Every structure is written in structure tokens, then in C-alpha cells.
Amino acid sequence: MTATTSDSTNAYSTPADDGASTASTASPAPVSPWPRRLACTLVVLVWPLIWVGGLVTTYDAGMSVPDWPGTYGYNLFLYPLSTWLLGPFDLFIEHGHRLLGAIVGFVAIGFLIAAWRGDQRRWVTVLAAGVLLAVIGQGVLGGMRVTMSARVLAMVHGCTGPLFFALCVVAACVTGRRWQRDRVLAAANHTQQGQITANPSTGLPADALRSPWMLWPTLLFGVAYLQILLGAQLRHALPTSSPSMFAHTAMTHVATGIFLWLLTWVAWSVMRGCGDLTLSRPAAALVCLVAVQLLLGMGTWIVNYGYPSILESLPGSASYRLASKNLLDAWIVTGHVATGSLILAVSTLLAVRLRRRRWVLTQLPH
Structure with missing residues (x-):
């Protein structure tokens, strides 16, 4: 595609456009706000969709509606409202999950x-x-x-949902105003002439992100998704899984979670030195989110399997007995699942912004 406007005025320039050497003097074409609005709407809707889907698994409600795409023979949107709202809770969350998914589908059509x-x-x-x-x-x-009553498909469904959430975050990033070249340069402490300034608090030059070592968000994304995969193995444990394999997966899940938290600290320490709040703030949010996730993980283990032997000496642990999940237990377990997807989404946001900034900086004269 040929560039028709300069980078400072074209909010929707592509990488190829950013490097173009010619610019037209014609006024830029009007930019529609609707792609950005609908992409953000997708992000806002998909996280509750993941949360409700997590509740479906937490309450084992995935088979409460035996048919698909309808609900007990009704059209999805014509199922009696009173039966849905006043019926069993597992029917309420399963049918609600389907309705919310359909809304996300309609918004995706509008976004296209x-x-x-x-x-x-x-x-x-x-x-x-x-x-x-x-x-x-x-x-x-x-x-x-x-329709197939397949537990493996439930596991796959739970693992691809966070990837879809991350894809929606990418869509929201590339349609936003922060994608503009001049805004990237302003956030990176660059002058209009493209000269690089240093962060006064650390002395780290703003072009330090040109370094090939600045791949922390990509690594964060990979480790965060590995956590989701390991968690899905524990959450949808198959009857054929051996106890030793389950224990190994659980230990790996815990060790990877601790490694992810340490990795977020390293990423935050690096990002805050670049003087760009659009990078340092998401990195700081990741530190907090992973810390919350570790606490929720401990709560999830206690809810599902009781106190670990190392905690048996704590007051009240001896009296704890596993029972059917109450509201608080369900929210702890489901919150652990939903926070994992949120960590993946913020890692995606950080990776996309860093990739855009690195590309823009490489186009500046050295």
C-alpha cells in the first residue's frame, strides 16, 4: 500500500508506510473511530466470557444443556427467559455463556x-x-x-480462549491512537528532530529498546501461556492420568508460576528505565497480577485438595474438610483461571507496544 500522508498525520500507517520516503500534501482521509471502539468492546466482553466459561467448568455445568446450537430444542435467543433466570444455576451459567459468546460473535462481525x-x-x-x-x-x-461429551475438547476449548483474548488485545492496540508514529516517539522521549534523550532518573537512553535482548514481553507471553496449558491439565485431569503424572504437572505449574513472577520483576526493572509509561505501567501491572495469581493458586489448591502437608500446622487447617464448592470457593477457583488469561492479555499488550516502539526507533537516523 502506498503512503498518502505523512507519519505525523496518518494514524493508520503500516510498517511499510512508516518507511516510505514520499508523502502527499493532500489532506488525510478521515479515520473512522468504529474499528477501535468495536475492538475495545471485544476486549471488554471476552474477559467476562472467559470468567463465565470458568464457572461452567468449576460447577461441572458443561453438560447441563445436552444439545447445541440450540438449548433444549429452542433457538438460542428464544429460550424462555423465566426458565433461564429461575432454573437451576448450572443451566443459568451454561446458557448465559452461550448467549455471551453469541454477542461476542456479533461484535466481531461488526469489527470486520x-x-x-x-x-x-x-x-x-x-x-x-x-x-x-x-x-x-x-x-x-x-x-x-x-455433542461429543469429550473432556479433551473441553481442555482445548479452555486453552484457546485465552489466545482469542490476546488476539482481541492485538486488534485494540493496532486500531488505537497510540499506534501513531508521533505518539510512539513522544512516549519514548524523542524530540521532533528524532534526537534521543536519556531518562533523567536512570540515565538509560531511550533507544536502549533497540537491543535484541529486549524480548522480555515475548518470553513473558510464552511462560504465561505455558502456565495456562499446565493449569488446564490439572483442571481437566483425565481418568487415564496417573497420580505421579498429576503430581509432576502440579509441581511444574507451581515452579513455572514462581519463575513467571520473577520474570515480571526483571521486565519491570528494565521497562521503567526506558522512561516510557506505556511500557512501564503494564510491566508493573504484571508484577501485581502474577502476585495475585499466586495467592489465588494457593486458594485453588486448598479448595480442591485441602491444605498441603506443609500447612497442616496452621490454626484451623485440621478442621478443614473438602465439600461441594460454595460461592467463595467457586470465585477463588474461577478467579485463578480468569486472572491467568488477564496476565496473558497484558503480556500481549506489552509485547505489541514494545514491537511497535522498536520498529519506529529503528527508522530514525543514527
């Missing part, structure tokens, strides 16, 4: 239309199409899990 009509970057339209296909794929996986 808005990107096609309102964004000149064709690759954004391709991204929007990928978001829609991912929604459809998630819906099909969930339906197959019901």
Missing part, C-alpha cells in the same frame, strides 16, 4: 465490517477476519464438547 470500510490498512481487515474466524472456532469447539 468497520475495519473493511473504515481502515485503509488491508492487514487490519485480515486481522479482523481472523478474530471472527477465531470466534466461530471457539463456538464450534464448545458445541463439539457438548
Whole structure:
């Protein structure tokens, strides 16, 4: 695609456009706000969708509705409201999960239309199409899990949901105003002439992010998703799994979680030295989120399996008995699942912003 406006005025420049040497004097085409609005709406909706999906698994409600795509023979949107709201709780959350997923699908369709009509970057339209296909794929996986009563498909469905959440975060990033080249330079403490300034608090030059070692967000993303995969193995443990394999997976899950927390501290210490709040703030949020996740993980273990032997000496531990999950127990377990997806989403946000900033800085004269 040929650049038609300068980088300082074109909010939707692609990497190829950023490096273009020619610029037209014509006024830039009006930018539609709807791709950004709908992408953000997807992000806002998908996290509750993951949370409700986690409740479905926590309460073993995945098979409370035996048919799909309808609900007990009714059209999904025509199922009696009184039966849904006043019926059993497992039916309430399973049907609600389906309704929320359908809403996300409609928003994804709107996002594709808005990107096609309102964004000149064709690759954004391709991204929007990928978001829609991912929604459809998630819906099909969930339906197959019901019709085939396959626990493995439930595990796959739970592992691909966070990836879809991360894809929506990417869509929200690339359609936002922070994607503009001039805003990236301003956040990176660059002058209009492209000269690099140093962070007065650390003395670290702003072009330090050109270093190939600045790959912490990518590593964070990989470790965060590994945690989700390990957690899914524990949450959807198959009857054929041996006790030793389960124990090994649990120990690996805990060790990887501690490693992830240490990694977030390293990433935050590096990011805060670059003087860019758009990078340092998400890195600081990751430190807090992983700390909360570790606490929720401890609570989840106690809710599911009782106190570990190392904690048996604590007051009240001897009287704790496993029982059917109450509201607090369910929220602890489901919160652990949902926070894992949120960590993956923030890691994605950090990786996309860093990738954009590094690319913009490499285009400056040395």
C-alpha cells in the first residue's frame, strides 16, 4: 500500500508506510473511530466470557444443556427467559455463556465490517477476519464438547480462549491512537528532530529498546501461556492420568508460576528505565497480577485438595474438610483461571507496544 500522508498525520500507517520516503500534501482521509471502539468492546466482553466459561467448568455445568446450537430444542435467543433466570444455576451459567459468546460473535462481525470500510490498512481487515474466524472456532469447539461429551475438547476449548483474548488485545492496540508514529516517539522521549534523550532518573537512553535482548514481553507471553496449558491439565485431569503424572504437572505449574513472577520483576526493572509509561505501567501491572495469581493458586489448591502437608500446622487447617464448592470457593477457583488469561492479555499488550516502539526507533537516523 502506498503512503498518502505523512507519519505525523496518518494514524493508520503500516510498517511499510512508516518507511516510505514520499508523502502527499493532500489532506488525510478521515479515520473512522468504529474499528477501535468495536475492538475495545471485544476486549471488554471476552474477559467476562472467559470468567463465565470458568464457572461452567468449576460447577461441572458443561453438560447441563445436552444439545447445541440450540438449548433444549429452542433457538438460542428464544429460550424462555423465566426458565433461564429461575432454573437451576448450572443451566443459568451454561446458557448465559452461550448467549455471551453469541454477542461476542456479533461484535466481531461488526469489527470486520468497520475495519473493511473504515481502515485503509488491508492487514487490519485480515486481522479482523481472523478474530471472527477465531470466534466461530471457539463456538464450534464448545458445541463439539457438548455433542461429543469429550473432556479433551473441553481442555482445548479452555486453552484457546485465552489466545482469542490476546488476539482481541492485538486488534485494540493496532486500531488505537497510540499506534501513531508521533505518539510512539513522544512516549519514548524523542524530540521532533528524532534526537534521543536519556531518562533523567536512570540515565538509560531511550533507544536502549533497540537491543535484541529486549524480548522480555515475548518470553513473558510464552511462560504465561505455558502456565495456562499446565493449569488446564490439572483442571481437566483425565481418568487415564496417573497420580505421579498429576503430581509432576502440579509441581511444574507451581515452579513455572514462581519463575513467571520473577520474570515480571526483571521486565519491570528494565521497562521503567526506558522512561516510557506505556511500557512501564503494564510491566508493573504484571508484577501485581502474577502476585495475585499466586495467592489465588494457593486458594485453588486448598479448595480442591485441602491444605498441603506443609500447612497442616496452621490454626484451623485440621478442621478443614473438602465439600461441594460454595460461592467463595467457586470465585477463588474461577478467579485463578480468569486472572491467568488477564496476565496473558497484558503480556500481549506489552509485547505489541514494545514491537511497535522498536520498529519506529529503528527508522530514525543514527
